[in-house]
Amino acid sequence: MITLADLWEMAPYSCCKEEKTKVLTDELKQLTRYHCQHCPMYENMLRGVGYDEKKVQTLTDLPFLPVSLFKNLELRSIPQEEIFKTMTSSGTSGQAVSKIYLDKETSVRQQKALVKIVSSFTGFSRLPMLIIDSPSVIKNRLMFSARGAGILGFSIFGADRTYALNEQMEIDISAIENFLQRHEGQKILLFGFTFMIWQHFYKELLKLKKRFDFSRGILIHGGGWKKLISEAVEPQEFNRRLTEACGLHDIHDYYGMVEQTGCIYMQCEYGHLHASNFSDVIFRAPQDFSVCSVGERGIIQVVSFLPKSYPGHSLLTEDEGVLLGEDDCPCGRKGKYFKVLGRLKNAEIRGCSDTYAARF
Amino acid sequence: MQKSEDAAIHMPQDFSELTFVVGDLSSLEKMQTVSSLPIFSNQVIEFLSELSSILLKNGRSFSDVVTFAFWCRKAALLKERDKYKNCSLCFGRGIAFHSTPSNVPVNFAFSFAAGLLAGNKNIVRLPARDFEQVQIICSAVKMVLQKMPEMIPYIIMVKYPSKKEITDYFSSICLSRIVWGGDETIAHIRNSPLPPKAKEITFADRHSVAILDADAVLHTADIMRVAENFYNDTFFTDQNACTSPRILVWLGKNISDAQSYFWNAVYQVVKKKYELSPVQAVGKLAAFYRVASCKKVELVPTQDNLIMRIRVSSLDVDLMDFKYNSGFFFEYEATALSDILPLCSVKCQTITYYGSVSEKIKDFLNISVPNGVDRVVPLGKSMDFSLIWDGYDLIRELSREILLC
Structure with missing residues (x-):
């Protein structure tokens, strides 16, 4: 069975489904525990959602945080003095931007x-x-x-x-x-x-x-x-x-996104985006967040074992996409390959307050 | 006419971006010279009841239009008039400038009708979005104006893009400014000064609370009716109106049975009627985590993302800062009604209730005298417009009374 160290060593698109799922699940479970111990806000969140590590059988059972949380909350698992750099998302003016806190270690990873x-x-x-x-x-x-x-x-x-x-x-x-x-x-x-x-x-x-x-x-x-x-x-x-x-x-x-820098999803010669050894994508149905099957449109969740200085190892993005397959892209790369369909459409929410409407 | 020339001089250069939906530049000029009317004047009552009958025909397909039409039936208005029979010398203050919310279709009509009933000349800024309801109501207004041309200088309805000069102008000629649309809009519009004698009525961001008696819910004859009413209070406006309950406070003994009975019925209604977009589902999850990051809360598992239930074990003053919409409900099991005091800050607008708790609520309000709570209404009635709104008696606010000794 391969280990995390192997994942770092082997070619970035060479790990097959069974092995990758196993090692990622173990590693992300540990990371979840790590962040619970080092980020009190994250610990509170998981307590609120009733997270129980014992019930996690596979990757998809892990909790996921919407990326927008990094806009409002200072989520990090390192003390202030270990912040090596702070990355921000490219929000248009007036919008809140995500803040991602990196230490040396995470930055190097x-x-x-x-x-x-x-x-x-x-x-x-x-x-x-x-x-x-x-x-x-x-x-x-x-x-x-x-x-x-x-x-x-x-x-x-x-x-x-x-x-x-x-x-x-x-x-x-x-x-x-x-x-x-x-x-x-x-x-x-x-x-x-x-x-x-x-x-x-x-x-x-x-x-x-x-x-x-x-x-x-x-x-x-x-x-x-x-x-x-x-x-x-x-x-x-x-x-x-x-x-x-x-x-x-x-x-x-x-x-790729600033909330999970490093493990970008590259497009192959066949036009497909590929998950590497360092991360994975999961597509979730908007109505109940259940996992979509191949070909089914869903909200993109990204998981990666890179983020250690902030609890961003399992994130729900604001993008929609569709899984095209796993381990069998004609380009020969292993891992999931998919297509991004774009941003989730902004809903026109009713209500007395105009905050949601376009500035008039 | 010296007066109208003055007015013409003050008009902003770029009226080109202003669209008159009802009225035109000449009625705007006339508006500045005609007198105000007495409150509940016969011609206004006649005007609104005409409007009501047209809308009851033309607006059938929209429940909110029908609700408005029903509200301004002649009989209903006469009943309202009775409440003010002691005001013998009460007149509209002058021009009332209404800035209405951009995302509630029919709110403008209530605001306008209140202004008219109080005897004012009204300039109504319509919602930016093209709602069919707005079109239906505006064309009905025009139809009535054809029959009653004497009302023309009292009613102007406009649309315009965010343009300070235009808002400046309307603000400069009004004596009452009525601002809907919440805190941000209020802050925005306050950049436009008012004449010294003018007053402003603002409808700020509010939150609302539902109080449910568990035993009444369990013994109700028609749980689906209860669920429908709750749906109308909440999901119908994406749970984002000031009147929509954000938290359910449960009283009584068999709370957990009542909760499953209640939510099961609500789920059936929501499943049938409500469409939750992906961005709303993600938004609710984020809102949950935001509150969970700093408060002791517990997510109650549900079958899907339509209804999000969040159990809270204490009611903190700032809990409502974490409110969200689109089916995002805090739930609290109270030992006594007075537990809700921290929720009843100045931002608290409506308490909706189910079960025979209104006496208890009255006692609570009398004893605790919270800073907020402007309305207490039965479940399903949270959206019903009344001339007393947000703690204001709109007729009195928008009129002046002459003292005659």
Whole structure:
């Protein structure tokens, strides 16, 4: 039987269902106990919900916290002085943002997991890296926004890191030209957020009628489709247009969140998002939170053994998705593969108070 | 007409974003010159009873429209008038500007009718959302205005996007401002100054409480009727109206039997009528964990996410800060009615009750004199509008009385 240490060592998509379930269940049970002992608010929550460890037979029996709780509550399992950095979600102005407290250990675990996952796509050597964003995003290091954290997290895979946009979010043609000249004929890494790539890179290239050759590039992008769906851009369309515009064809979307940094879900060559050894996804029916079967739309729960400094090892997201299968994706990767369908639709709740309505 | 020119000068530049649903710029001008009316004037009663008969025909498919129509039947209004028969020289204060909640369809109509009955000229800001109920009521109002053109300068209904200049303007010409929509809206609208003599009536965020006598529930002749009534008090407005109970306080002996009997019936109704969206289900779970993180509470297992029951072992003053909607209920087993005192802060609006407990509640209110509690009504009646609302006598609040010695 494999152990947790094995999970760290083996290839990130090589663990089959039975083994993974067993080791994750054990580990997450222990983590649940650990957080109960170290985070009084979490302990209270589990007491309220009547959590009984003895009744946990498998992964899906574990309690899950809605991610929004991290917006209101200071949930952490470490004392103040051990906070190494605080990550925040990218909320639009006026909205509360999630605050995730990391210590050294959890931060290192996240980094290690990310390296294992991403290098299985990019290879082990550092690639020249073009970041499709503005350097201003990472200026304030005290508060890591999701975008800044993403860029910094991925920076370890890149050499000669170059920003494709200037401080004003305008495309920096000469920076890109110089970058391409420096690395002619080499494999390169492009990284950015889906919407930024579309808005400030792709559209600008079209406007300027500029044709770069990125056919040797691998593009990794994430951050969601919400804004693009309003522009009616589907994932396939996104890829096709980028291929057309600059020859990029090795394109991988990823699904991830600041509440569980590190164990991102990468998209394979078949367009499927994959759970790695470090985490798992469970889809829950909205009417009773029961576990959905393959093909059934559900609210996405994410579990991971990485979060130790805060009780975020089992979270209910605000996204909907559908499980496509497990261990049998044609790409050969083991583990669950799935599709994200987007944010849960905001309900128009009735009532006297206007708080829920759009500001009028 | 010197006066109307003055008014025209003060009008904001961008009236372009203002949509008149009832009335127009000329009726807005006229409004500023016509006199107010006496309270319960014959022409207002006639107007509203006309409106009532049209709505009883045209609004049949909406229970809330029918409720409004029923409320302003002639007979009902005359009965209300009787309560004010001692006011011989009472008149509307002037222009009443109503800012109504954006997510309750028919509330505006009650606010408007109260303003009219008190003798005022009314400017009503309609809900931002396009409710069919609003359309039905507004076109009925227009129909009556065709028959009674003398009422035209008394009724203007508008829609406009968040535009301070427009709110500033309406505020500057009114003598009463009636603000629904809760704390945030009130704070927002207070950025627009009122004339010195004007007054403001605000309907702030409130919470409500249900008191249930366990033995009465167990011995009821029709538990499904009880469940329907409870549904109307709660789920019908996503349990998010000020009047919706957020907590059930149980009295009596066989509480646990009564609870299962009651919730079982409620579940059947909810299952049939209520649609819970995924985001509401997640919201309720988060709300539960939020309260559980700092209070001793216990989640009562239920078959699915429709009804969330949270047992609390004590009633803290701040418990209602953790209230939530869409079927999220605290439950408390009381040893005595006076246990509820901490819930009855100034934010507490309505107590709904089931069983013969109204005398007990009256005693409690008399003895403890809580800061809050403005209404005590039987289960199922929490939404029934009355001219005494939130502790205000709307007729008196919106009118002035002349002293004649």
